[in-house]
Amino acid sequence: xxxxxxxxxxxxxxxxxxxxxxxxxxxxxxxxxxxxxxxxxxxxxxxxxxxxxxxxxxxxxxxxxxxxxxxxxxxxxxxxxxxxxxxxxxxxxxxxxxxxxxxxxxxxxxxxxxxxxxxxxxxxxxxxxxxxxxxxxxxxxxxxxxxxxxxxxxxxxxxxxxxxxxxxxxxxxxxxxxxxxxxxxxxxxxxxxxxxxxxxxxxxxxxxxxxxxxxxxxxxxxxxxxxxxxxxxxxxxxxxxxxxxxxxxxxxxxxxxxxxxxxxxxxxxxxxxxxxxxxxxxxxxxxxxxxxxxxxxxxxxxxxxxxxxxxxxxxxxxxxxxxxxxxxxxxxxxxxxxxxxxxxxxxxxxxxxxxxxxxxxxxxxxxxxxxxxxxxxxxxxxxxxxxxxxxxxxxxxxxxxxxxxxxxxxxxxxxxxxxxxxxxxxxxxxxx
Amino acid sequence: xxxxxxxxxxxxxxxxxxxxxxxxxxxxxxxxxxxxxxxxxxxxxxxxxxxxxxxxxxxxxxxxxxxxxxxxxxxxxxxxxxxxxxxxxxxxxxxxxxxxxxxxxxxxxxxxxxxxxxxxxxxxxxxxxxxxxxxxxxxxxxxxxxxxxxxxxxxxxxxxxxxxxxxxxxxxxxxxxxxxxxxxxxxxxxxxxxxxxxxxxxxxxxxxxxxxxxxxxxxxxxxxxxxxxxxxxxxxxxxxxxxxxxxxxxxxxxxxxxxxxxxxxxxxxxxxxxxxxxxxxxxxxxxxxxxxxxxxxxxxxxxxxxxxxxxxxxxxxxxxxxxxxxxxxxxxxxxxxxxxxxxxxxxxxxxxxxxxxxxxxxxxxxxxxxxxxxxxxxxxxxxxxxxxxxxxxxxxxxxxxxxxxxxxxxxxxxxxxxxxxxxxxxxxxxxx
Ligand SMILES: NC(=O)c1ccc[n+]([C@@H]2O[C@H](COP(=O)([O-])OP(=O)(O)OC[C@H]3O[C@@H](n4cnc5c(N)ncnc54)[C@H](OP(=O)(O)O)[C@@H]3O)[C@@H](O)[C@H]2O)c1
Ligand SMILES: NC(=O)c1ccc[n+]([C@@H]2O[C@H](COP(=O)([O-])OP(=O)(O)OC[C@H]3O[C@@H](n4cnc5c(N)ncnc54)[C@H](OP(=O)(O)O)[C@@H]3O)[C@@H](O)[C@H]2O)c1
Numbered sequence: 001x002x003x004x005x006x007x008x009x010x011x012x013x014x015x016x017x018x019x020x021x022x023x024x025x026x027x028x029x030x031x032x033x034x035x036x037x038x039x040x041x042x043x044x045x046x047x048x049x050x051x052x053x054x055x056x057x058x059x060x061x062x063x064x065x066x067x068x069x070x071x072x073x074x075x076x077x078x079x080x081x082x083x084x085x086x087x088x089x090x091x092x093x094x095x096x097x098x099x100x101x102x103x104x105x106x107x108x109x110x111x112x113x114x115x116x117x118x119x120x121x122x123x124x125x126x127x128x129x130x131x132x133x134x135x136x137x138x139x140x141x142x143x144x145x146x147x148x149x150x151x152x153x154x155x156x157x158x159x160x161x162x163x164x165x166x167x168x169x170x171x172x173x174x175x176x177x178x179x180x181x182x183x184x185x186x187x188x189x190x191x192x193x194x195x196x197x198x199x200x201x202x203x204x205x206x207x208x209x210x211x212x213x214x215x216x217x218x219x220x221x222x223x224x225x226x227x228x229x230x231x232x233x234x235x236x237x238x239x240x241x242x243x244x245x246x247x248x249x250x251x252x253x254x255x256x257x258x259x260x261x262x263x264x265x266x267x268x269x270x271x272x273x274x275x276x277x278x279x280x281x282x283x284x285x286x287x288x289x290x291x292x293x294x295x296x297x298x299x300x301x302x303x304x305x306x307x308x309x310x311x312x313x314x315x316x317x318x319x320x321x322x323x324x325x326x327x328x329x330x331x332x333x334x335x336x337x338x339x340x341x342x343x344x345x346x347x348x349x350x351x352x353x354x355x356x357x358x359x360x361x362x363x364x365x366x367x368x369x370x371x372x373x374x375x376x377x378x379x380x381x382x383x384x385x386x387x388x389x390x391x392x393x394x395x396x397x398x399x400x401x402x403x404x405x406x407x408x409x410x411x412x413x414x415x416x417x418x419x420x421x422x423x424x425x426x427x428x429x430x431x432x
Numbered sequence: 433x434x435x436x437x438x439x440x441x442x443x444x445x446x447x448x449x450x451x452x453x454x455x456x457x458x459x460x461x462x463x464x465x466x467x468x469x470x471x472x473x474x475x476x477x478x479x480x481x482x483x484x485x486x487x488x489x490x491x492x493x494x495x496x497x498x499x500x501x502x503x504x505x506x507x508x509x510x511x512x513x514x515x516x517x518x519x520x521x522x523x524x525x526x527x528x529x530x531x532x533x534x535x536x537x538x539x540x541x542x543x544x545x546x547x548x549x550x551x552x553x554x555x556x557x558x559x560x561x562x563x564x565x566x567x568x569x570x571x572x573x574x575x576x577x578x579x580x581x582x583x584x585x586x587x588x589x590x591x592x593x594x595x596x597x598x599x600x601x602x603x604x605x606x607x608x609x610x611x612x613x614x615x616x617x618x619x620x621x622x623x624x625x626x627x628x629x630x631x632x633x634x635x636x637x638x639x640x641x642x643x644x645x646x647x648x649x650x651x652x653x654x655x656x657x658x659x660x661x662x663x664x665x666x667x668x669x670x671x672x673x674x675x676x677x678x679x680x681x682x683x684x685x686x687x688x689x690x691x692x693x694x695x696x697x698x699x700x701x702x703x704x705x706x707x708x709x710x711x712x713x714x715x716x717x718x719x720x721x722x723x724x725x726x727x728x729x730x731x732x733x734x735x736x737x738x739x740x741x742x743x744x745x746x747x748x749x750x751x752x753x754x755x756x757x758x759x760x761x762x763x764x765x766x767x768x769x770x771x772x773x774x775x776x777x778x779x780x781x782x783x784x785x786x787x788x789x790x791x792x793x794x795x796x797x798x799x800x801x802x803x804x805x806x807x808x809x810x811x812x813x814x815x816x817x818x819x820x821x822x823x824x825x826x827x828x829x830x831x832x833x834x835x836x837x838x839x840x841x842x843x844x845x846x847x848x849x850x851x852x853x854x855x856x857x858x859x860x861x862x863x864x
Contacts, residue, residue, distance in 0.1 A: 026586050026728060036653065036766045037585045135583065141729035143583025150582075150759075151567065151575025153469045154458050154749025221468065279711060279735065296458060296742035296749075297573035303711065303733040310728035317586025317728075327582075327759045334468045 008041040009324045010077055012104075014069035014095055015084030016049040016056050019109050019136065022313025023082060023320075024058045034317075038324035045077050049085075073098030080105045080323055082316060088112035096121060100130045107319040109136035109312055115210035118217065118224035119339060122331035132331045133319035138211040139164050139288040141311025142304040143318060148218050148292055149333035155294025157219035159259040161432070165208040166286030166306045167194045168234050168254040172271075173284045176242045176251070182235065194286070204233040205254060209269040212256035215290070216267050217332045220260045221339055224332075225267070228344035232270040241356060241425060244396050245273050248382075250354075251281040255430055264345035273354050273429040279303065280432055291432070299432075350401040351431060352381060357414065357424035358392045359385075365419035366395065372417060376410035378402045392421050398429070440473040441756045442509055444536075446501035446527055447516030448481040448488050451541050451568065454745025455514060455752075456490045466749075470756035477509050481517075505530030512537045512755055514748060520544035528553060532562045539751040541568035541744055547642035550649060550656035551771060554763035564763045565751035570643040571596050571720040573743025574736040575750060580650050580724055581765035587726025589651040591691040593864070597640040598718030598738045599626045600666050600686040604703075605716045608674050608683070614667065626718070636665040637686055641701040644688035647722070648699050649764045652692045653771055656764075657699070660776035661688075664702040673788060673857060676828050677705050680814075682786075683713040687862055696775035705786050705861040711735065712864055723864070782833040783863060784813060789846065789856035790824045797851035798827065804849060808842035810834045824853050830861070 011027070013020055027034070027044055035041050046064035048071070066072055069091050072081050081099035083106060085092050092113050099106050106125070108114070114121065114134055125132040135145045139162065148157070163169050171185045178185070186203065189195055194202075201207045213226040234254050245252050250273035258267045274280045279301045283289050288306030293299050305311035332339060359365040366385060373380060382398040399407075407426050414420045443459070445452050459466070459476055467473050478496035480503070481488075498504050501523050504513050513531035515538060517524050524545050531538050538557070540546070546553065546566055557564040567577045571594065580589070595601050603617045610617070618635065621627055626634075633639045645658040666686050677684050682705035690699045706712045711733045715721050720738030725731050737743035764771060791797040798817060805812060814830040831839075839858050846852045 022728070030586070030588065033588060034586070036770055039762075039767075142732060143579045146578060146583045147575045150754060150757075151578045151750045152573075152746060153753045154462070154466070154746050156462065156465060279714070282711070282714060294746060296454070297746035298737045298743055300574060301733075301735040303735075305730045311730055314584060314586050314726060314729035318583045321585045322582060325759075325761060327757075329757060330471075335471075338468055 006040045008043045009038070009320070010043055010045045010079045011082055011320065012046045012072035012075060012078040013044060013082045013084065014048045014072050015086065016047060016060065017084065018309050019312045019316065020049070020084040021056050021058050022309035023084070023316050024060065026313055026317050028058065034321065038321045040324055042320060042324055046072055046075060048072055070094045070098050073104060074102055078104060080107060080320060082320070083108040083110055086110055086112065088116045093117060096132070097124060100125050100128050100132065103128060103130065105130050105323050106132045107316055108134050109316060111137040111207065111210040111214065115213045115224060115226040118214060119336060122336035125331055126336050131323060131328050133322065134214065135319050136312045136315035138214055139290050140304065140306040140308065141314045142288060142290060142302045142306070143315065144290045144302050145218070146318065147300065147302060148215060149329065152292060152294050152297055152300065153333065155296050157292065157294050159257065159293040160215045160219045160290070161280070161430070162212065162215065162256045162288070162290040163253050163280060163283055164211045164256055164288050164290065164306060165202055165254060166288060167202040168208070169283060170194060170286045172234060172237065172242070172252055172254070175239055176246065179239065181239055182237060200233070203235055205231045205269040208254060208256055212258055212267055212269050216258040216265065217339065219258060220265060220342065221334055222265055222342040223339045225265065225344065228267060230268040230270060234271050236425060237271050240394065241427070244356065245354065246276070248398065249276055250274060250429065251276050252427065253280060253283065255280070257430060259349065260342065261345045261349055263347060264343035266345035266348050268348060271427055273427055274432055278432045348404040350403050352429040353399045353402055353407050354427045354429055355397040355399065355424060356394065358394050358421040360419045360421060361393050362419060368417045368419055369395070369414065372413050373399070373410055376413065377406050378410055438472045440475045441470070441752070442475050442477045442511045443514055443752065444478045444504035444507060444510040445476060445514045445516065446480045446504050447518070448479060448492065449516065450741050451744045451748065452481070452516040453488050453490050454741035455516070455748050456492065458745055458749050460490065466753065470753045472756055474752060474756055478504055478507060480504055502526045502530050505536060506534055510536060512539060512752060514752070515540040515542055518542055518544065520548045525549060528564070529556060532557050532560050532564065535560060535562065537562050537755050538564045539748055540566050541748060543569040543639065543642040543646060547645045547656060547658040550646060551768060554768035557763055558768050563755060563760050565754065566646065567751050568744045568747035570646055571722050572736065572738040572740065573746045574720060574722060574734045574738070575747065576722045576734050577650065578750065579732065579734060580647060581761065584724060584726050584729055584732065585765065587728050589724065589726050591689065591725040592647045592651045592722070593712065593862070594644065594647065594688045594720070594722040595685050595712060595715055596643045596688055596720050596722065596738060597634055597686055598720060599634040600640070601715060602626060602718045603635070604666060604669065604674070604684055604686070607671055608678065611671065613671055614669060632665070635667055637663045637701040640686060640688055644690055644699055644701050648690040648697065649771065651690060652697060652774065653766055654697055654774040655771045657697065657776065660699060662700040662702060666703050668857060669703050672826065673859070676788065677786065678708070680830065681708055682706060682861065683708050684859065685712060685715065687712065689862060691781065692774070693777050693781055695779060696777035698777040698780050700780060703859055705859055706864055710864045780836040782835050784861040785831045785834055785839050786859045786861055787829040787831065787856060788826065790826050790853040792851045792853060793825050794851060800849045800851055801827070801846065804845050805831070805842055808845065809838050810842055
């Protein structure tokens, strides 16, 4: 079949770190295969990074060098700019804008940039009739952007869920496996190099929230709205929570959920309980998983490596091959001008909740809590009081369906009862 | 972004059964969404089925009717023919050929047709510069053709595996859950309408083998070679096998495996043991799963409904939307002329095997078997003899890595020992 062009597709790569070098290696080792599949040769023309002299584990001497990455966006001998520097502003943003304005297609792995400026960049790309692709920005090697934008495009998407930060899932599953606490395993993850320079991007849910905001935009045809992703990190999850959840048949995951409700677009990235029998509950270690639900297709589960040189470079190359083959789609699967500005759903859809708190060992303490929940409109499905040493008594409550509002209201009131010690933990039980 | 055309994409649908009516319903209910995503309206112009008067659960009165489905391939007012009649020859083949020759793109869900005539039809399509797409033919609603052909195109694919016949997986997991035998659950599946008119298509592994041969062609750039898929059905799997496997931490699945080896292309669709901790081992009921392994991406797992009106129609619509959006790829991801005619690997790659047999309760019977295995070059990893009632003794052996040839050789010799009762069962333990 004739390709749109059989001339070589010429790449400029900005950023030669983990992902950038991964891309260089694939282009260098698989030239023949890529040509067979892409219908034309794919060549690297020029590259840029901070240091020209750093040893990089791949021979880049055959490529032109730019000290200023933004200059790649202006070169006449480049068709596609691949932005792999990172950062939500600065050089990455300047390069993407320059490239689009200069008639180049862009591929990026930069979720922070797109979560902040995705709608605006999509408009820019489409006004210049360019494509801007970002498979590698969400769930690494899993072709989830493609599944959602293309394969499942005949569906009204009803919900998208995902475990999309490998570091958080690593910490949570290691807590369960080893019985070690959050702080110990945070340090372990740090030593293994699993954490971003700013660890809060990982354990605070921000990185995963960035990814969720991109999936939402495609799934629901809405402008990217990272600011309204409800974020809660995993720092407050204790070993007790993990064990109690497991006792009841659940695992705790940092779970992203996006759905369009009558009250607006709901986007959250929070620790949730999921059934241990569901693939989400069984997900171990740094692996990622995305679950897409559509009105025709039902539930599709996608699982794979969410980061690392090979998987992320694989996703970048998928995008590059699409461009080589002439696939030209709007950035979020429909014209940027048609993305709606959906109001955020302030209150999340009703769900059962897991509540754990420590009560003073005083007569009537539990009754006070039960009464207060009743007054907040929350009914109790299960309650357990754990044996204790005569002072403070840990209590576990599973509620029937309640809204996040009802739960917040009740939690605020708990403090006033004078019987709750410290901060209660409230985790949503996501029905999957 | 401007689509290649903004004129309506005009469909002709042949076959108004489960899948066909599913497609009609999506087009009718989601017109606005489809236009937003596809960049142009999608309209059904004409349809065909056996009976014009049958009640079909969707209003088709607005579409032209053709008594002869092949006539759809000649109509000037149709851009895309959707073949949903089924059958590896006859009307389905005639329609696909006619449509391609008359300049129409084709979408089909017909794995039997493509497993038999895929290479030839790909050549025909490409010689007429037409696309022929078949996402719905493999694993229903899971966008696996897209993942393999596009998203993972930057990878050298090392292995593709799949549980792709929901009926077989239903029977096997129900055997395990209920403790009922194969025949009882075969009857149950029959009553539930889960079996094809010729049940051997399902339980004999043929249907799943068809699907595997299509994945192989894309993964390894080879001509479709269904004739060389090693097929073994699930009819010989007993409750004992399921329980013994479970005791050792395995589940039995009708598993398709395709890989390119030094000895040629290996394609098998056979019952295998897989670890119960792997997503393949955890797959329950009629759900499908495909596992793709690539040199950069590692292991990607895709899970979803493998059949049914909604999921299959979702896959058809994904293909239709791709055509609307101007995506034009070779049928198997690279030009049909470049597909190689790989020799089949007659002997499968080495793996541990599960062997179950019944021995006469005679002194030295077990020693004879052990000696024979040793002479066949097969070493024993675990052996268990089960308690028995004084007559025949069931024996379970797990071997170290052995080739399928060594195993066949040993099995043939077992009969000559005079101590083996009935046919021994040999199942490969797939390392995942
Ligand atoms: N690593 C993963 O597994 C993964 C997964 C998914 C997405 N991503 C995303 O992919 C992008 C790259 O990640 P990475 O892990 O490859 O990062 P990295 O290893 O830190 O590499 C960043 C590269 O960009 C270069 N760079 C940074 N700022 C620059 C500037 N102002 N001008 C020129 N060059 C600059 C650096 O140059 P020097 O080498 O000279 O310092 C380095 O080569 C990020 O957006 C990240 O979020 C990464
Ligand atoms: N069902 C699934 O879940 C599923 C999943 C994946 C793939 N598929 C594939 O999709 C295709 C269709 O499956 P299905 O389940 O929808 O089949 P189905 O329910 O049996 O429907 C077949 C349709 O084709 C029509 N038809 C058959 N032969 C014809 C002929 N010679 N001329 C005109 N019309 C003819 C029938 O007409 P009448 O209605 O008038 O008899 C019927 O409408 C098959 O290739 C199947 O393998 C199905």
